[in-house]
Amino acid sequence: MTFPTKEFPNDLEIARRSKLRPLPEVAGTMGIGPHLLEPYGDAVAKVKLEAIEELSDRPRAKYVVVSAITPTPLGEGKTTTTVGLGQAFSHLGKTATVAVRQPAMGPTFGIKGGAAGGGYSQVVPMEMLNLHLTGDTHAVTSAHNLLSAMIDNHVHQNDDFFHVDRHSITWRRVLDVNDRALRNIIVGLGPRTDGIPRETGFDITAASEVMAILALSTSLRDLRERLGRIVIGNTVDGEPITAEDLKAAGAMAVMLKEAIKPNLMQTLENTPVLVHAGPFGNIATGNSSIVADRIGIRGGDYLITEAGFGADMGAERFFNIKCRYSGLKADAAVLVATVRALKAHSGRFEVVAGRPLPPELLEENPDDVFAGADNLRKQIENIRLHGVSPVVAINAFPTDHDSEHAAIREIAEETGARVAVANHFSEGGAGATDLAEAVAEASEEPTEFGFLYPEEASLREKIETIATKVYGADGVAYDMKASQQLDSYEKNGFGNLPVCMAKTHLSISSDPTLLGAPKGWTLPVREVRASVGAGFIYPLCGEMRTMPGLSATPAATRIDIDENGEIVGLS
Template identity: 45%
Template structure:
C-alpha cells in the first residue's frame, strides 16, 4: 500500500498548508487556527453505533472507515472523525483499534502505537497532578490536604491489574506519607475525558482546574487549581489538543483524536476533531464506543449537550453472528446458518432501534458482512428492517474498501438528504435539573429496558458527596458492561424486568459529568491469559505486524 503525503490529504479536505503540521510523512497535527479561517460551513454529522457486540467486536470502526470511503467514491468530501486507540486493548484482548482489512486507518501500526504522543501527554499530565497533590500532602501547602481523603488516581496507558490498588509513600518520612492509592488506565482518566470535551486552550485550563483531587482537613473540596496544577497541565497538553490527521487506504482524510473508554468514560472522539470535520467536510462520520446503549447515549446526552451539535442520523452496525449470539446460539455456532437464533436475535436489535427513535433520529442498518453470511439470512434482516421503516445496507468494506461500501454510502446519503429540509433537533433523555437518581433511571428504563434501578449504600453516600461538591446538575456517564443491555454480561438478547444496580458514583467535575458504575466495571483492566502483545513481530525492515486481530 502506498500512502499519500499527509499534506496532500489535508489539501483534499481543504486545509491550508500552514494548518497541517506534519508528524513525519503520513501523520499530522491540525492547527486549531484552521477553525478560525473557515466561516459558516457546517457539514452533516453521521453517528455510527452498533448493537451489543460479541467479545471480539463487530467492526464498528471498520464500518465507519468504510462509510467514509464509500462517500468519497460517490464524490463527497467526507471525513471520518474517530477515537485514538489505547495501548491497553492493543496489547490486551482486542488488538489494534484502527479498523481492519481494506477499511482501516493508516498508518495503522503508528496510530496503534505512539501516533503523535497524545496518550503519553495525557498520562504525564495526569501524573503531574498526582505528584503535585502528594507534594501538597507532604508540605501542607499551597493548600492542606487530608492524606486519607485524596481522590486523584495515577494513570498508565496499559492493562495492569497489579496496579489497581497500591500503597504509596513508603520508606520513611523523607519519602512521603504512606496511603492507599490506585491507577486507572489512561483512557479512563478524567484528563482524557477533559481533552476530548475541551473547546480550546482556555476551556481546557478551566476544566482541568475544576478537577476535585481531595479534601482539606476540615472537609472542604480541594481542586487542581488549588495546587496550581492547571497551567502546567495545559503546557503538557497544548499540542495534544490539536486533532490528528491520518488517512484511509484509499487516501481519504481521517481525523483521529482522543480516546476515552466507552464503558468507563463517555467513549467519543474529541469535540475539536468533530468541529474541524464539520467545518471542512460535506459529511463527518463519527463513532461512539461500543453499542448504542453505552456510546451513543453518552454521545447524545453528554457530548452533544455540551457542544450544541446534533447528528442528522445514525448508522447502526449489525452482524449476523452478533444477532445469533443474542438469539441464544452457542459461541462456537454463531458462524453457522441458524434462522431460529437469528430471528430471536431481532428482539435485541429492535430495542436499539427503539432507543434511536427515542432521540428522534432516523437510522440505517449497516451489515458488516462476513464470508459465511448467506443471502437467505441477509434477506431475513432486510425484511425485519423494512417492516420497521429502516433501510438495510450490506457492506463489504473490509474486503473491498470503498467499492464494497457504495450501497452503504447510498443508503446513508438518502437518509441525510431526507433530513435537509427539517434536520432533527436535540432531544435528551433527561433534564439536567432532575436528580441524579432520576437521570440514571431515565437512561436505564429507556435505553436498557430496566424495570428499576437500585443504589447501594455506598453509591448513596457517593451521591451525597456529589451533591455537596455541586455536581448534582451534571449529566450522567454510565459505566456498564458492553456485552449486554443489562448490567450482567451473561444476559444476552433483550432482557426484561431486571433491576440495574449502581454500586459507586464518581464526580468528574472537570469533564462535566458524574460516573455511575454498575456491575464489575474496572477502570484498570487486566491482560488476558493470551495477551495480544505475545503475537507482535518486528521485522528486519522495521515493519510491525500482529497488532490487529487475525494479522
C-alpha cells in the same frame, strides 16, 4: 456477498501496499491550507486549532454517528464500518471526513489488537495509529501523573493552607499498558522522606479524567478551565479539593498544549481522517474529540464519527454529553449489526474473547438470528429516542449466509429503519456504497434531535431516565453510599452535570450475562463518582475494571521487528 476465494492478506500487508497521498493534498480536500498543518513525519500532521475559525464560513457537513448493537467480546467492526462508509461517499461523488479515537496501546498488546479498522477499510499508516501516534496519550499520562505527584507531595508537606483527607483521595495514577498487578498498590513505603503510605492504584490512561477532558474541551482555554475543576478528594472538613487548589492545572495544560491539536491521517482510499483523544468506553464518553468534530464539520459533505460499544453506551453519551457540550446535532446514525452478534444474543452460544467462535454459530441458521433480534430492535429504538434516523449496516463476514442477512433486513425493516449490507472489509469503499446511499437519504430527513433529559433535572432523575428509557430497566436501586454521594454532589453544585453511566458493554443491562433486551430487572447503583473537570457524573453500575489485564497469550507475544526494521505481527 462477495468475498475473495484465495487467501486474504492480513491488515498489515494491506496497509503497507497503500499509496499515501501527500497530507497537504488530503487536508486541501477539507479546505485546510498547509499553514494550518504541523507535519509529524510524512504520514501524520497536527491540525492547528485556528482551523476552527478559518473554516467557519464553509457549509456544514451532515453529521453521522456510527454505533452498534450490543457487541460480542470480539467487537462487530464499528471502526471498519466508519472508515468504509467514509470511503464510500467518494464513490458517490461526495466528500467525507472520518473522525475516530486514538487506540489505547494496552488493548493493542492485549487481546483486542489494533483499532485502525480492517481489511480494505483502514486508517493508515496503521502502525503509527496503533503505536504512539504523535504522543497525545503519553501527554495525558504525564499530565495525569503530575497531578498525582502533587497530591502526594501536598500530603507529605502538610501544607497549612488546607489539609487533605487522605481517605477521600480518588485520584489514582495511569499507564497505557494492561497490567493487573497495578490495580491496587501502596505508595509512600520506605523512610519518612519517601512520602506518607496510603492505598491507591493505576488505571489505563484511556480511563483518565484528563483524557475525557481532552475529548470534551472546545478550545485550549476551555481545556485549561476544565483541568482546574478536577476534584481529587476532600479536605478534612468535607470540602472538595480541585487541581486548581493544588496549583497543578496550569502545568497540566502546558503538557497538553500540543495534544489538544487533532491528528490528520488518511484511509487506504485517501479519505481524510481526524484522530483525536481516546476516552474509555465503560466509564467515560467513548467518543473522539469535540475539537476534531468542530474542524471536520466544515470539511466536506459528511462528517462520520464513531461512538464506542453499543447504542446504549457510546451513542447515548454522544447524544447527551458530547453533543450537549459541542452544540452539534446529529443528522443520522448508523447501527452496525453482525450475524454472529445477533446469534450470540439468542443465548444459544458462548462467545469468549481470545477463543475461536463456536463452530455451530457459523452454520447457516436464520432462526438463530431471529432469536437474538430483540437487541437490534431495542438499539434502533435507542437511536430514535434522540430524534435521529437510524440506518442498520449489516457488516458482512465470510462466514455469513444470505438467508441470515435477509433475516436482519426483515427485522430492521419491520421497525421502519433503513438497512444495507456492507462489504467494505473486502471491497473498501465500493463495498459500502449501498450503505452510503441509505445514510445520505436518512441525513436529509427532518430531524427532531433532542436530549433525553434537561440540564436542570436532578441527578437521580437523569439516572432513572437513562435506566428506564435506554436500558429497559424497571427502576433503579441505590446503595446507601451512592445516595449519600448523590446528595453531596447536588449540595456542592454539580447537579446540573450530565450523567455517564458506567456499566458493562456486553449487555443493555448492568449484568453482562443478560443478552438480548432484558426485561424485569432493576439497575443497581453502588457508587457515584464525579468527573467535574470533564463535566459529568458517573454512577457505577456493577464492577468496572479500569485497568485491564493481559491474557495467557497476549497479542504482544506475536509482535516483533524484522531485520529490515519492519514491524511484524501487528493486527
